[in-house]
Amino acid sequence: MPGDWKDLPKDLVARFDTLLAPVLQRYPPDRKEAAMLPALRLGQELFGYASPAVQGLCADRLGTSAARAEEVATFYVMFHTHPNGRHLVEVCTNVSCCLAGAERMVRDLRKRLGLGEGGTTADGRITLREVECLGSCGTAPAILLDEKEMIERVTPEKLAKLVEGLP
Amino acid sequence: MSDDVKILTARWGKKDSHTLASYRADGGYAALEKALSMPPAAIVDEVKASNLRGRGGAGFATGMKWTFLPKDVRPRYLCVNADESEPGTFKDRYIIANDPHMLIEGIAIACFALDIHLAYIYIRGEFPRQAAVLEGALAEARAAGIIGKRLYGKADFDLEIHVHRGAGAYICGEESALMESLEGKKGYPRLKPPFPAVVGLWGKPTIINNVETLANVPWIVKNGGAAFAALGTGKSGGTRLFGVSGNVKRPGIYEKPVHYNLKKLIMEDCGGTASGRPIQAVIPGGSSSPVLRGDEIDVSLEFDAIKAAGTMSGSGGVIVMDDSVCMVRVLSRVAKFYAEESCGQCTPCREGTPWMEALCEKIEGGHGVPGDADKLLDMANHIGGFTICALGDAASMPVQSFVKKFKADFERHIAEHRCPHGEAAWGVSQDSRDAVIGGMRS
Numbered sequence: 348m349p350g351d352w353k354d355l356p357k358d359l360v361a362r363f364d365t366l367l368a369p370v371l372q373r374y375p376p377d378r379k380e381a382a383m384l385p386a387l388r389l390g391q392e393l394f395g396y397a398s399p400a401v402q403g404l405c406a407d408r409l410g411t412s413a414a415r416a417e418e419v420a421t422f423y424v425m426f427h428t429h430p431n432g433r434h435l436v437e438v439c440t441n442v443s444c445c446l447a448g449a450e451r452m453v454r455d456l457r458k459r460l461g462l463g464e465g466g467t468t469a470d471g472r473i474t475l476r477e478v479e480c481l482g483s484c485g486t487a488p489a490i491l492l493d494e495k496e497m498i499e500r501v502t503p504e505k506l507a508k509l510v511e512g513l514p
Numbered sequence: 515m516s517d518d519v520k521i522l523t524a525r526w527g528k529k530d531s532h533t534l535a536s537y538r539a540d541g542g543y544a545a546l547e548k549a550l551s552m553p554p555a556a557i558v559d560e561v562k563a564s565n566l567r568g569r570g571g572a573g574f575a576t577g578m579k580w581t582f583l584p585k586d587v588r589p590r591y592l593c594v595n596a597d598e599s600e601p602g603t604f605k606d607r608y609i610i611a612n613d614p615h616m617l618i619e620g621i622a623i624a625c626f627a628l629d630i631h632l633a634y635i636y637i638r639g640e641f642p643r644q645a646a647v648l649e650g651a652l653a654e655a656r657a658a659g660i661i662g663k664r665l666y667g668k669a670d671f672d673l674e675i676h677v678h679r680g681a682g683a684y685i686c687g688e689e690s691a692l693m694e695s696l697e698g699k700k701g702y703p704r705l706k707p708p709f710p711a712v713v714g715l716w717g718k719p720t721i722i723n724n725v726e727t728l729a730n731v732p733w734i735v736k737n738g739g740a741a742f743a744a745l746g747t748g749k750s751g752g753t754r755l756f757g758v759s760g761n762v763k764r765p766g767i768y769e770k771p772v773h774y775n776l777k778k779l780i781m782e783d784c785g786g787t788a789s790g791r792p793i794q795a796v797i798p799g800g801s802s803s804p805v806l807r808g809d810e811i812d813v814s815l816e817f818d819a820i821k822a823a824g825t826m827s828g829s830g831g832v833i834v835m836d837d838s839v840c841m842v843r844v845l846s847r848v849a850k851f852y853a854e855e856s857c858g859q860c861t862p863c864r865e866g867t868p869w870m871e872a873l874c875e876k877i878e879g880g881h882g883v884p885g886d887a888d889k890l891l892d893m894a895n896h897i898g899g900f901t902i903c904a905l906g907d908a909a910s911m912p913v914q915s916f917v918k919k920f921k922a923d924f925e926r927h928i929a930e931h932r933c934p935h936g937e938a939a940w941g942v943s944q945d946s947r948d949a950v951i952g953g954m955r956s
Contacts, residue, residue: 372755373676375632378716383698384681388639411699422857423681425639441601442847443759443833445940479684479851480601480801481640484759484831485766495642512525 352407359393360404366393367408379409383419387426396427404507424478425494432467432474434513437491442475443484452488452503453477459507473513519745521733521753522726526612530953532647534654537615543660549623550669552735559629561731561896562741565751567772569605570595570724571800571828571950572688573748573817580628582711583604583719591715592625592633593696593722597680597687599638601799601851605755606725608767610637610644611955613729614651618661618675620728623735625673626665628721635725636692639681647955648677684855688903689722691857702859703903721801726755746772750816754827760834761787761941773816780811780834787836789942794837795920801848802908804915808837816906816942825915836894839941840934841920843926845912846874852909860901866893867909874913877924887924890919 352360366389367382367392374381386409390401402416409416420426438456440449453475460468460475467474484497490506498509523658525531525540548589549557560575583590594617598606609617623635630789637645652661652675654732659667661675683701685691691701693715705886714720730752734742743751750772756779770779776798780786787793798815804825806813813820817825835844853867870893877886900909917924926934933939 364854373678377715378697380698381678381696384679384695385894388679388681391673409697415699418700419698423639423683425680425682440847442797442844443602445847446760446833446835446839448940450940478682480599480603482598482604482607482638484602484604484833486604487759487765491640494639497640497643 350403352400352404355394355400355404358475363393363404364391364408380411380415382409383411383416384423387416387420391426396430398428402428418466432471434472435474435476435491435493437476437478437481437494437512439479439481439483439487439489439491441479441480441484444488447487448486448503452501452506456506456510460510473510518747519753519771521608521766522613522729522755524617524893525616526608526955531612532614532651533697533777534615534658537613537619542615542732543619543666544929545735546619546622546626546660546666549626549735550666554627554629557623557735560734560739561627564730564734564742565739565746565749566727566730566734566742567750567817568724569726569754569830571600571826573750573827576723576727578951579711579723580721581629582626582709583721584712585611585720588629589632590628590630590719590721592621592628592630593689593692593715593720594621594633594635594725594728595687595689595691595692595722596635596637596641596644596725597692598641598725598829599684600686600802600829600831601848602757602759602797602800602833603829604757604759604925605767605778605830607641607644608955609725609729609755610641614648615655616732617648617725617729618651618655620731622661622665622673623677623731624721624723624728626669626671630721632676634678634696634715636678636680636686636696638686639679640749641683642679642847644711645677652677683857684851685857685903685905688905691903692722693720700857702857703905705902717802734947747814747816748818750774750818754815756815756832758784760832761789761791761793761836761839763788770815773819775812776820776832777812777814779815779832784834787834789836789838791836791838791942793834794839795835795844796840797831797833797835797912799826800831801833801851802911803828804911805919807919836941838935838938840873840878840939841923842878843933843935843939845916846871846878848912848916849909852905856905856909860903860906862897862900863906863909866897866906869893870897870909870913875931877927878933880927880930882924882928884928886928887917887921891923 386405406416665671686701690704712753894910894913
């Protein structure tokens with residue numbers, strides 16, 4: 348059936364299990380379910396996004412229901428239940444960033460990438476999202492690249508260059 | 515009283531300040547060693563005497579919180595709140611990046627004082643770099659025998675500290691939602707009481723403290739609670755990290771006595787507005803704190819003093835707006851944030867926050883009708899106080915204060931059927947700013 352974790356590539360599942368094992372050590376042995384956030388993050392990294400199959404895998408390994416995994420995967424904005432582009436560019440448009448020009452910057456970037464209300468470029472290269480406060484207010488405006496790298500004091504020029512350079 | 519005492523920022527900007535070697539070279543972990551020679555209750559007494567109050571936003575007395583643990587229930591847990599998500603707040607990430615061992619030492623002392631053997635640092639998912647610094651520092655502390663089977667290599671006391679990363683949800687900074695998230699669930703706040711100190715993580719007694727709060731503990735143990743109390747005033751001791759952003763010349767983190775003057779912070783330390791224009795408004799303690807007009811900012815930032823001025827110093831996140839900024843536009847954005855971050859559990863908040871956002875947008879877009887400003891107030895008055903957690907209040911307070919203090923702006927949008935600021939609703943741009951956190955690890 349589609350969305351069954353047993354259909355996921357075996358080698359990646361083995362890798363998932365290897366990487367999950369030390370994470371489970373962080374929680375009391377009878378509280379494995381606590382590892383749902385790190386497990387989903389790991390699954391998302393290995394399999395591309397938090398698909399129903401990935402949710403099912405996490406639920407199975409943590410001894411809980413798929414419904415619980417889905418509930419978590421859909422609650423947090425950093426879990427993606429649908430595929431994104433190859434790169435995720437998240438621009439903070441909260442107050443301090445907008446006072447530093449973020450809104451205009453996003454508008455220009457949208458135009459440059461040919462995007463409407465956000466979403467992914469036609470070539471699947473970039474997904475652009477406006478996000479809430481990234482905690483970079485003193486060094487605004489800020490963007491988070493691929494949920495790994497925070498780039499601060501962004502200028503329109505810096506952003507244009509960054510986006511062009513993304514493979 | 516000197517404004518120059520530096521507790522939290524003393525080592526920021528030093529080369530390799532995040533390493534164990536650097537921390538030890540500056541006397542790090544001496545406070546833990548001292549604490550291990552003290553009766554645990556005496557440590558709690560020092561923290562009580564210090565008048566340390568929670569730096570996450572509520573300003574609750576830390577020592578008193580620690581005494582709420584029931585005497586005979588084990589295990590107990592410590593959760594360190596590093597979820598730092600209140601718009602305008604950006605201090606804890608710098609503590610973690612620049613001096614993670616100061617935090618770890620504070621955690622270790624707290625755990626020893628409270629007979630806690632397992633602690634989690636809940637850090638927001640958007641801080642991957644800071645989470646990595648923490649993991650590195652914890653690995654160093656483990657390898658050096660500071661934490662692990664024997665605390666500081668000698669005490670017959672085991673302590674493990676783990677990092678737990680969030681995944682993007684403002685609500686998880688609320689302490690009971692944080693515990694739900696740590697248990698592997700969506701972040702739905704719990705009804706209180708029972709309070710976490712009695713029924714917390716996995717149903718066990720749990721202390722939840724903010725990063726900055728715990729980072730002060732080594733200094734308190736080393737120098738005594740009275741010395742810390744003397745840095746502040748009344749029932750608030752020590753220094754605080756104030757993060758200033760928005761239209762100022764020098765945004766950044768400033769460590770100042772807890773009762774520092776807001777106007778002085780903005781005009782002297784931050785150099786006033788970047789544009790040189792008058793200050794129109796200041797959000798003094800994160801976006802949920804009621805806004806102050808430019809002529810109301812000559813106030814102490816101390817928790818109780820600023821409450822008398824009708825607002826709060828919350829998380830220490832100060833956002834400054836000059837007179838070129840459209841206040842309706844700002845409120846629209848603030849309202850959007852709370853609508854986006856409402857967890858959906860309580861009806862007034864789930865339904866009310868998008869209504870407030872939509873009505874703000876309607877007024878900002880020039881489609882408002884007479885009476886809309888009052889309608890906004892009415893909505894806010896029916897959310898705050900009617901929800902399980904404080905997000906309902908957090909969403910209501912900006913609406914109430916913006917409408918009351920800048921009502922003429924709302925009326926003008928309605929009367930003119932447009933935003934008077936047009937394309938420039940976010941004000942004059944400010945490109946030439948210094949940033950005092952420039953030399954530090956971020």
